[in-house]
Amino acid sequence: MGKTALTFAVLVVGLLVMTIVSASLGQLIIPFDQVIGSILNKIGIHWLAGPSRAFGNEALWNVRFPRIVMAIVVGAALGVAGAVMQGVFGNPLAEPGTVGVSSGAAVGASASILMGWTFLGSFTTPFLAFACGLITTMSVYLLARRGGRTEIVTLILTGVAVNAIAGALISFFTFAAPTNARDQIVFWQMGSFNGSRWQQVALVAPMCVIGIIGVQFMAHQLDLLSLGEKPARHLGVNVERLRFLSMLAVALLVSSAVAFAGIISFVGLVVPHLLRMIIGPGHRTLLPASALGGALLLTIADFAARTTIQFADLPIGMLTSLVGGPFFFWLLRRSRSKSGGWA
Numbered sequence: 521m522g523k524t525a526l527t528f529a530v531l532v533v534g535l536l537v538m539t540i541v542s543a544s545l546g547q548l549i550i551p552f553d554q555v556i557g558s559i560l561n562k563i564g565i566h567w568l569a570g571p572s573r574a575f576g577n578e579a580l581w582n583v584r585f586p587r588i589v590m591a592i593v594v595g596a597a598l599g600v601a602g603a604v605m606q607g608v609f610g611n612p613l614a615e616p617g618t619v620g621v622s623s624g625a626a627v628g629a630s631a632s633i634l635m636g637w638t639f640l641g642s643f644t645t646p647f648l649a650f651a652c653g654l655i656t657t658m659s660v661y662l663l664a665r666r667g668g669r670t671e672i673v674t675l676i677l678t679g680v681a682v683n684a685i686a687g688a689l690i691s692f693f694t695f696a697a698p699t700n701a702r703d704q705i706v707f708w709q710m711g712s713f714n715g716s717r718w719q720q721v722a723l724v725a726p727m728c729v730i731g732i733i734g735v736q737f738m739a740h741q742l743d744l745l746s747l748g749e750k751p752a753r754h755l756g757v758n759v760e761r762l763r764f765l766s767m768l769a770v771a772l773l774v775s776s777a778v779a780f781a782g783i784i785s786f787v788g789l790v791v792p793h794l795l796r797m798i799i800g801p802g803h804r805t806l807l808p809a810s811a812l813g814g815a816l817l818l819t820i821a822d823f824a825a826r827t828t829i830q831f832a833d834l835p836i837g838m839l840t841s842l843v844g845g846p847f848f849f850w851l852l853r854r855s856r857s858k859s860g861g862w863a
Contacts, residue, residue: 524799524809531812535592538816542823543584547831550576582717590716590724591822592815594781597728597773599814602788603795603806604735607742608766609672612796613848615789619679619767621774622783623686624656625649626709629782630693633704645708646720646779653775656682661767669760711782711837713822720780727776732811735769738762739803746801784837786844787814 543555550558550571557568558580571577598616605614616622628648631637637644664670664678694705741762744752749759778784791813792806799805818836821843825834 524805527795527799527809528812531809531816535812535816535819538819538823539588539592542588542819542826543580545823546584546826548573548576548579550580555580586718586721587713587716587822588819589721590713590781591818593721593725593728594713594777594784595787595814595816595818596732596811597777597814598784598787598818599791599810599812600732600735600807601770601773601777602814603792603803603810604738604742604766604770605788606792606796607746607803608763609676610746610748612793613789615786616770616774617683617785617788618676619660619770620656620682620686621653621771622778622785623683623690625653625775625778626783627656627686627689627693628652629708630690630697630705633701633708634693634697636701643723646723650775650779653778654771656686657767657771657775661764670763707835708782709837710835711778711784711840712825712833712835713781714833716780724776724780727772731769731773731776732807735766736804736807738766738769739807742766742803743801782835782837784818785841786848787817787840790844790847791817 540552540555544550544552550573553568554571554576558570558577560567561570562581571580601616602614605616605618606612608614609618626649628651629645631652632645632648637648640647660675660678660682661670663682664674666674690705690709694702697705741752741757744755744757745759745762747755752759774788792810795809795813796806799809817840821836821839824839825836828834
């Protein structure tokens with residue numbers, strides 16, 4: 521319990537510190553105390569002065585804070601989704617992309633950009649990304665289901681096949697698109713929080729909160745499932761219903777997360793696995809810790825994306841892949857050394 525409490529304290533403090541740092545630094549530098557003063561002034565507490573520079577408050581509340589909150593929400597959603605997938609599949613190498621949700625969302629976004637659809641205005645592409653991600657995940661589940669049951673291996677192989685088909689469609693859309701649309705498709709797949717606004721946060725946050733709260737009610741059953749399917753059934757777990765609800769929750773979390781941010785890789789793999797090694801596999805603590813860890817990781821990554829190169833905004837998916845790729849390789853090496861082979 522001491523290690524768990526310390527881990528939560530570090531995550532919460534780290535997230536608060538990174539929020540202030542990220543809001544303070546950038547092309548327009550606003551001192552830390554003025555950032556805190558602006559937040560306090562907003563809730564009616566006038567202990568500290570707000571930004572002294574012209575347009576300081578506008579920069580904070582119209583540009584930086586929406587972007588930071590979006591990073592926190594998306595990071596929390598991806599972290600929790602990864603923890604759920606690893607629990608359902610019983611494999612620390614599982615992540616949300618396994619069931620095709622990210623590639624399905626990319627198909628919807630690419631089709632929208634190629635066709636130039638605007639029936640929902642600027643929300644058309646995010647809506648189609650969300651809808652296609654949700655539909656793809658449910659399709660994987662239904663295609664893998666036979667005789668009223670699904671098996672992990674069948675789910676994984678079905679996900680591989682669907683991901684391959686989605687990848688082919690994305691390649692076709694990219695090939696067929698004119699130059700401007702092709703650039704938009706490519707940059708959307710790289711992921712970014714650039715241009716995030718409160719209206720977008722207001723759409724994404726409720727769905728992510730519902731998904732995160734929903735999976736918390738499954739924590740005990742996920743713990744029992746980790747014992748194996750047969751023991752879980754003997755202990756009263758409806759494995760099929762749990763698997764379906766878990767995949768539905770993951771589809772909701774990841775589809776809403778990538779709708780505005782694009783594809784952000786490895787968060788759902790790196791964060792839950794690291795925290796499982798630190799605080800243990802119990803999902804009652806692992807799920808909220810993964811939410812905080814994902815939020816912290818994406819806040820740091822977004823800060824790096826904004827500030828690493830002056831007057832440039834790096835794709836955040838590229839940064840998370842630079843961290844996640846070596847970590848994934850380390851996981852493979854670790855799994856091989858522990859099992860004595862690749863079996």
